[in-house]
Structure formats: C-alpha cells, structure tokens
Amino acid sequence: MATIREVSRLAGVSIATVSRVLNGASTVAHPTRERVLAAIATLGFKPNAFARGLATNRSGGIGVTVNEISSPYFGAFIRGVEQVVRAEGIHMMVSSGYATAALERASVDFLLERRCDGLIVQSDALDDEALIELARDGDTPVVVFGRSVAEIGSSCVVLDNELGGSLATEHLLRHGHRHIGHIAGPLSYADARDRLMGYRRALVAAGIAFDDRYVVESTFLEEGGAEAAAHLLERAPDLTAIFVANDQMAAGAMRTLRETGHAVPDDISIIGYDDVFLARYLTPTLTTVRQPLVEMGRAAADLLLERLDGERREVVHRFDPELVERQSVASAVR
Amino acid sequence: MATIREVSRLAGVSIATVSRVLNGASTVAHPTRERVLAAIATLGFKPNAFARGLATNRSGGIGVTVNEISSPYFGAFIRGVEQVVRAEGIHMMVSSGYATAALERASVDFLLERRCDGLIVQSDALDDEALIELARDGDTPVVVFGRSVAEIGSSCVVLDNELGGSLATEHLLRHGHRHIGHIAGPLSYADARDRLMGYRRALVAAGIAFDDRYVVESTFLEEGGAEAAAHLLERAPDLTAIFVANDQMAAGAMRTLRETGHAVPDDISIIGYDDVFLARYLTPTLTTVRQPLVEMGRAAADLLLERLDGERREVVHRFDPELVERQSVASAVR
DNA sequence: TAGAACGATGTAACCGGTTTCAGGAAAGCG
DNA sequence: CGCTTTCCTGAAACCGGTTACATCGTTCTA
Numbered sequence: 211m212a213t214i215r216e217v218s219r220l221a222g223v224s225i226a227t228v229s230r231v232l233n234g235a236s237t238v239a240h241p242t243r244e245r246v247l248a249a250i251a252t253l254g255f256k257p258n259a260f261a262r263g264l265a266t267n268r269s270g271g272i273g274v275t276v277n278e279i280s281s282p283y284f285g286a287f288i289r290g291v292e293q294v295v296r297a298e299g300i301h302m303m304v305s306s307g308y309a310t311a312a313l314e315r316a317s318v319d320f321l322l323e324r325r326c327d328g329l330i331v332q333s334d335a336l337d338d339e340a341l342i343e344l345a346r347d348g349d350t351p352v353v354v355f356g357r358s359v360a361e362i363g364s365s366c367v368v369l370d371n372e373l374g375g376s377l378a379t380e381h382l383l384r385h386g387h388r389h390i391g392h393i394a395g396p397l398s399y400a401d402a403r404d405r406l407m408g409y410r411r412a413l414v415a416a417g418i419a420f421d422d423r424y425v426v427e428s429t430f431l432e433e434g435g436a437e438a439a440a441h442l443l444e445r446a447p448d449l450t451a452i453f454v455a456n457d458q459m460a461a462g463a464m465r466t467l468r469e470t471g472h473a474v475p476d477d478i479s480i481i482g483y484d485d486v487f488l489a490r491y492l493t494p495t496l497t498t499v500r501q502p503l504v505e506m507g508r509a510a511a512d513l514l515l516e517r518l519d520g521e522r523r524e525v526v527h528r529f530d531p532e533l534v535e536r537q538s539v540a541s542a543v544r
Numbered sequence: 545m546a547t548i549r550e551v552s553r554l555a556g557v558s559i560a561t562v563s564r565v566l567n568g569a570s571t572v573a574h575p576t577r578e579r580v581l582a583a584i585a586t587l588g589f590k591p592n593a594f595a596r597g598l599a600t601n602r603s604g605g606i607g608v609t610v611n612e613i614s615s616p617y618f619g620a621f622i623r624g625v626e627q628v629v630r631a632e633g634i635h636m637m638v639s640s641g642y643a644t645a646a647l648e649r650a651s652v653d654f655l656l657e658r659r660c661d662g663l664i665v666q667s668d669a670l671d672d673e674a675l676i677e678l679a680r681d682g683d684t685p686v687v688v689f690g691r692s693v694a695e696i697g698s699s700c701v702v703l704d705n706e707l708g709g710s711l712a713t714e715h716l717l718r719h720g721h722r723h724i725g726h727i728a729g730p731l732s733y734a735d736a737r738d739r740l741m742g743y744r745r746a747l748v749a750a751g752i753a754f755d756d757r758y759v760v761e762s763t764f765l766e767e768g769g770a771e772a773a774a775h776l777l778e779r780a781p782d783l784t785a786i787f788v789a790n791d792q793m794a795a796g797a798m799r800t801l802r803e804t805g806h807a808v809p810d811d812i813s814i815i816g817y818d819d820v821f822l823a824r825y826l827t828p829t830l831t832t833v834r835q836p837l838v839e840m841g842r843a844a845a846d847l848l849l850e851r852l853d854g855e856r857r858e859v860v861h862r863f864d865p866e867l868v869e870r871q872s873v874a875s876a877v878r
Numbered sequence: 879t880a881g882a883a884c885g886a887t888g889t890a891a892c893c894g895g896t897t898t899c900a901g902g903a904a905a906g907c908g
Numbered sequence: 909c910g911c912t913t914t915c916c917t918g919a920a921a922c923c924g925g926t927t928a929c930a931t932c933g934t935t936c937t938a
Contacts (some may be wrong), residue, residue: 223888224887224889225888226889227888230886238887261893264894265892266893
C-alpha cells in the first residue's frame, strides 16, 4: 500500500503538498495539483485512515448503538440515519447492545474508543444517569434516540408514546368498546410505560375506571403476545378489544384468538403499535399506530450533525404518532 | 482524554511498560503491573485506536458490505457474522451498497481505507472480475457471500440456488401440477438465474418442455411480484401453480391473485423462496424454500477468521436450501 | 527600483501508540 | 567471588498522515 511519501516522490513535490491536494484546503498551483493527482492514481494511493485520525483526532464517522441490528424496527431507524449521514460523506458504525446493560456499555465504549466524532444512542438498558453522564461529560456529542431524559432534553429525539397509547385507546373507545384490554411491553422500558400511561389516561378521560386485571405485562415478542392474550382472556373474559403495545405481540395475540375461536375483529378488535412492515400482511390487516422511524432517524442524524459542525438545522425533537386504520378493529356489538 | 504517557508518569514507569501491560504480551513484574493498572483506572485511560492502528497496521475489525442494511434478509446474515465475530472480540463495520456498482465500490474502498483486517463482501452489482481482483490482489483477505465465483471458489460462501429452484418446482410437480409458472428475480443477479435454472431442470426432468411464456422476470420486490402475476395470468391462463423467486414477490403475487378472484391454494398454488419472517404471516402461510442465513453468516465469518489467524476451522462453503411446507400449495385438481 | 505583500511550496514537529534493542539488577554457576 | 544468564525495564525509532512556520520567487505599490 502506497504512502503519501511515495506519492510525493513520484510527483516531485513534498508530502505537505500532497496532503494539501488531498484535503483541498490550501492553494496548490494547477499543474502541481495535476501531477499529484496523476501520481495518486498510478500508485492507487489511499490515505491511511489511522494516520489521518491520529493527526486530526477525528474519525470522519459517527457511531450508532441499537438494541438489535437485524430487527426491522431498528433497520428503519438506521436507514434514516444513513440517508443523512451518507449525503455528508460521513460514515456510520453500528453496534448492537441487545437490551443488556453490559453489552450496551461495551458498545458505547467501543465506539468511543474508535474516536467516533459523535454518537447516536438507542438504549433500553442503561439508566438515565448513565445517559446524562455520557451526554454531558464526554467531549463527544451524543444524541439519545427513543428516550426522553429531562436533563438532556435538547439531545433527545423521541416519539410521544403516551399520545400513541391514547390514540390507540381512543380509537377503540370511538368504536364503542368499553372493556378494553392492554398487553404491555416490559415495564422496564420507558416506551412500554408511556403507552400504558396513554391507555390509562384515555380510559379515565372517557369515564372508565382503570382496572389492572385488564392489563398484562409481556415481552414485545410474538410469543409473549400469544401467551399474554391467553392470560387476558382468562382474567377478563368480557373484553371486546385489546390494545397491544407493539405489532409483533399483536401478531401473537391474533394467533391465540384464532386458535381459541375468537374472530378478529368481529368478536374482539385488536390494535397494534409501530406499523412495522408486518402489519400490512396479517389477516386481517392490523390497525396500528405508526412511528415515523425513518424520519426520526433522519432527525437524530441532523441533530448530531448540528452539534458537529455548528451549523443550525431544523430539527424535530418530538414526533407524534399517527393512527393507521386497517381491518382489525370493528365496532363493539355487545 | 488521558494518554499512555500520562499513565506512565502516574505509575512511575515508561510508556513501553504501559504498552506491555495493555497488550499482555511481554512479562511485567507483578507489582509494576498493578501500579500501571491502578493508574489506568484512575485516569480512565482508553488506548487511542488510531495510534494503535497506525503502529500495528491492524484495526481489530472486519468490514461487511451488504445490499441494504435495513432489510430483514441481510439482517439475518449480519447477525450470523456478528455472533462469531463478537465472540472473538473483533469488531464489525457494515456498509450498504444498494445493489449499485458505484456505491458498492465506494463501500469496499471505504472499508479498505479504514484498514479492515478482512472483508466480507455481499455484492449484487460488481462483476466477477472486480471480485476476483479484490480477493486476489489485495493484502486484505476477502470472503464473498452469496455468489459463486469459480476462480476464487475457496473464498465463497453460497447457497445452492439451482437446487433450491429444483426443490420448489419438484414440490409442485409432486402435487400433480403440470402448468407451472415462474416469477423470476432480475436476471442480472446470479441468484435469480440459478433459481430459474433449477426450475427449468426440474421441469425437463419431469418430461415437461420449458416454455418461456410461463416465465416473467421481475424485481424481487412486492410490487414487482404483483405486476408479474398479472402478466403471467394473461400469458398463461391455464397455470395451476407459480414458483416465485422470493417471498416478497410471492406476497405481491398472492395479493394480485386474491384481487382477481383466484383462491390460493385451491385454484393456484404458490411457493416462495427465502423463508423470511414474513412467510409465516401471510394468509395462507407461505410454502417456501429456506436459506439458512444466520448459519451462512457464521460460515462466512469463520472462513474469514481462518484466513486471519491461520487456524483451521470447519467451514461449510455451500449450503443446501430446504423446503418449508406450509399452506400455500395444494394438489392440482384439473 | 526598493520594499512590501502575496502565492506556492518545503521542513519538521507532532498525534499516541508499538516494538526493537540495549542496559541494569538479580540470580545461577563454577 | 567473578562471570554468565535471565528477567525486567527504558530509550528511541517508527507507523503515515496534518499543519505551523519558514523560505523563496513574483508581482504590486510608492
């Protein structure tokens, strides 16, 4: 692999001049520049990113941690980030934390060690203090995705999950349902707590007492949704609708209902959350609450870039979810 | 951010000794080691990856290029790679090429510039020559995923797509179908060509002449599958079964069939390919051909690691697809 | 025409690690 | 007790870029 010195020798200039050509910074006379470019081409020279990083203390890349890289949910988010970042010629390193505090810590440390110029952190397991410390103390700008931490609010990009929970529940109320169950995600996740909160708020606003027999905590996974639905049917046999805290669990719940002879939506209505890809393929297609994940990914990247280059951009910090009506909700008959 | 010199000063040793402690290589007296570790801890020292990379010319990471990072298909593959690599304490950088030659080239160059220790390339747009040159000429070991290039066969991890095409077609033949359509992927992709080849071979082996009116080339996307199915119904109205070259197009085809009043599988049987996540959620659930993507990702990583550390491992280069029977295929009635 | 200003280029210090080689102290040997 | 061997440690050269500063030849201004 050729170095800048070999290029300089071939072009008959000093290494400083080659460096100047590479970075386009200072003025280089036209013929000289041409000679250097020719030498670069013939040698197939590629600047060594380590040497450059060592000298500038910048990597030209940002780091992103997500729960799980292979999930369609995070895929959409990553895609949004990549759209913005690629357009600026910046690179992205992704690391999965699998919702485990130790692994998430390791991911963050790993990315910091690589001297990422900035970090977008989607974390389920780290506590607020850890995030605050990260965002405040480090010299690396940090944007937090999907969690609202008051102390560093201006670094957060979030969805209003409580609003989403209300939207879903109100939709069921509008269809005349009064006995509405809720399959929640793990309540250790703020997302799950907020959705539950929205559900509760909507019920109370409609004059219906909150009853925790109608609520089951589960896993955000399909299997968990299937089991939770079975519990719910047992504990609250009179329910006519269920708000499920994500689409994956909704798919599982629908399977259980089908297997136990409950028609969806004729006997029981189902509403999901996320509007992942899958929602359109279930039978019946799933009414759900959409998160604009790609847009949110873009917003997170924009926010980080703003921190990096100091240029102000229009950044939305809080996104509103949106109801997507499909076939899995019908009017209550009883 | 503390440097190795500050650590050495605090511990009262030289930077060489600190370096030795960091790498565990040479012998360091026990009390000295303790002092150094204590200094590292109090300063919160993290070695600078650039400086280390510059000195060793290794990054401690591998690069992976895929078509599209946010697709569930590639997600599964990446996950397999990550499983292996994480266990070895190696890091992974992913870059998307979006099936565009220029972007794929840029991804590869980008990763090479970062001095990845090795590369796993999943490429749809680069031609064989480019891959051969990459695998042969560079000093960075390269593994090619999902394409069989004869000249560098020992560096490839592939699925036998022709076998997969045969499996699917034979399954339909066994159910008594004689008029079998095929919705192919873009024939610029080797995958798509091989699946078509398998379809053709199975037909001929069953004594049925290959008829290209029964074949439509499409896009590997849902919308393409929907359109292709419409064409196919027009050109070959007597068909009783369709082998679709991936599940996404199969979902589209099923939509068209439903909309045009053809029952699946009673009027027309459908078989897909890939066994992505989605296949289990379609109605009827989709009979398909499974690619063991996670395992293949692991194999690709194992192969690369073998190149990197010279240690021999058991590596499978060619995987066999597997039929997954669900509900979308029925016996031919006519 | 002398002196200042400017544009193009080169020299060398620096970024923060790794690693070779040399040297000093302690231990082993005759 | 002197000499070799072994073990541990330090000095300094590197890795390949960036960049502050120096230099030199031109051109512009008075």
